[in-house]
Amino acid sequence: MDAAEIESPKKRKIVETAYHLFKTRGFYATGVDLIMQTASVSKRTLYKYFPTKNELIVSVLNYYRAAYADYFNQILAQQDKSSRQKILNIFEDAEQWFEDINFHGCLAVNAMGEFSGKDRAIEDSCIRFKQWEIDMLTMLTRDITSRQSEELAYKLFVLLEGMSAIAQVAKGKCPVNMTAMADEMIKKYL
């Protein structure tokens, strides 16, 4: 659905390149010249597909969600696993991602930090991203507790977001097994 937004290979290359640059160098700090040179694309082509830099940023945020959705669908597809196991898999993966020295936090959180109150389309994209994340988790927690699925999903979401924020700033091994902590959380709702 969202991945279909990108038809042309050049357009896709621009978005992928911009995604990587925005993630590692920030949004304001990454100029269109750098994106264009890194993607080996002329400025004319870039502005053909994305009339403004901010529209490119919105596309990058949508691409980010689409990539995340691909990962999530892989998790959901494993029919031999329970929802509880799927959630724990997500936490295991997250612990690995976040301990990477090159982890730069959630792109939507970073974008909100730079564009809050400045660009409505970007803000909306960030808000929709977080809502989508909660919805995905709630899909899984519904199999654990139908009555309190939203509550449990939100608690797990807080853990994931906290891990991410801390990992972005304070590099270094996490002294807590977060997956085990999530499991304890889940157990109370079984």
Next chain:
Amino acid sequence: MDAAEIESPKKRKIVETAYHLFKTRGFYATGVDLIMQTASVSKRTLYKYFPTKNELIVSVLNYYRAAYADYFNQILAQQDKSSRQKILNIFEDAEQWFEDINFHGCLAVNAMGEFSGKDRAIEDSCIRFKQWEIDMLTMLTRDITSRQSEELAYKLFVLLEGMSAIAQVAKGKCPVNMTAMADEMIKKYL
């Protein structure tokens, strides 16, 4: 200690103004001209105290920590309360702050998003800020469990950071009583 860095009233005004602008509008997006006009200070004076914008940013981050430290010292000073109660007070306050429509997330997290890999002094300031936060929490958890104080502090820290990140992006009432969640967390270590 850190508050003493600011002697001159003009210097203090610049830092306070810049803090407010950086918080609400981001770092790159806030130009020195705006800071200077908002603080009613000439550019010459601004550059006398802060030879570069990035040095001003570092001072703002230190000011942010100093302000946070003032709040923390108030909490610590309440000798009629147990450490457990003090921690719960922090969570109650946090829940209030984060539900404010004008909440813009942790300044150090936002700064890391914009300057990661770009300015070592800013990065260090952000890292020291988070380390300081954990240290403060660990001071309190030591009274609850001497052996596992760091583990408990880190878990509480994850909750606070998660609440902050979510509040920054996804405005709207939190469906979980986070203070109660923190208390459950603490109970296991009593």
Next chain:
DNA sequence: TCTGAAGTAAACAGAATTGTTTACTTTAAT
């Protein structure tokens, strides 16, 4: 009263930014 520190106002330099335009080239499908 003189002096020196602190500050103002505003022009200026130089680089960097986003976005536009012109002229030319490649390429894929009919």
Next chain:
DNA sequence: ATTAAAGTAAACAATTCTGTTTACTTCAGA
């Protein structure tokens, strides 16, 4: 082979940004 779409290269316009410099003002204390 022709043609239309897609792309390139590069100059250009218009701002905007950080940081510098010059010339002037204010004001408290010795």
